[in-house]
Amino acid sequence: MKQLIIMRHAKAEKDADSGEDFDRVLAPRGREEAQHVARALQAYGLKPDFALVSAAARTQGTFEEVKSVLGDIPALISDDFYNAGSEALRQAIERHEDEGQCLLVVAHNPGVQYLVAEYLFEGAAGPEITDKVRGNYPTATATVFEVDVAGRPVYDGIYLAK
Numbered sequence: 001m002k003q004l005i006i007m008r009h010a011k012a013e014k015d016a017d018s019g020e021d022f023d024r025v026l027a028p029r030g031r032e033e034a035q036h037v038a039r040a041l042q043a044y045g046l047k048p049d050f051a052l053v054s055a056a057a058r059t060q061g062t063f064e065e066v067k068s069v070l071g072d073i074p075a076l077i078s079d080d081f082y083n084a085g086s087e088a089l090r091q092a093i094e095r096h097e098d099e100g101q102c103l104l105v106v107a108h109n110p111g112v113q114y115l116v117a118e119y120l121f122e123g124a125a126g127p128e129i130t131d132k133v134r135g136n137y138p139t140a141t142a143t144v145f146e147v148d149v150a151g152r153p154v155y156d157g158i159y160l161a162k
Contacts, residue, residue, distance in 0.1 A: 001147050003046060003102040008112045010034040010140040012058035026061035033140035033161030034065035040159040048073050049100020052092050054081035054107045063106050081107045086115035113137035119145055125155040
């Protein structure tokens, strides 16, 4: 793996017909957000080879919107990533690091935000970016890391929905 993209799902509807958080679908704004971020990634020359996606409706919807811009991306869609903590996400990334040159993770806060902050800290990113991520990680935010020869993610950029 040379690049790692960690993305929080896009804006979801407040409630699901079922009443279950897991079933909340993307709001119209969320579909636009996900496509906007995908276009930014595309402009940067990134196309994931493989994705790890939470099985929740809003993360799958986000992933579908990303694919509508970037094209087909093989994925592992799993309940294990639903509200997963940073350590569980990190372990999943490590298990699948050989799936391609560019790996995409689409999951939930706070796990996504904490993992991004941990990678930023470990990669010695400057306080201007680490403080920003610690304070807020909005829906449809994607952070890109270059993975160095030692396998350490090093901050390369953040793409926001708007």
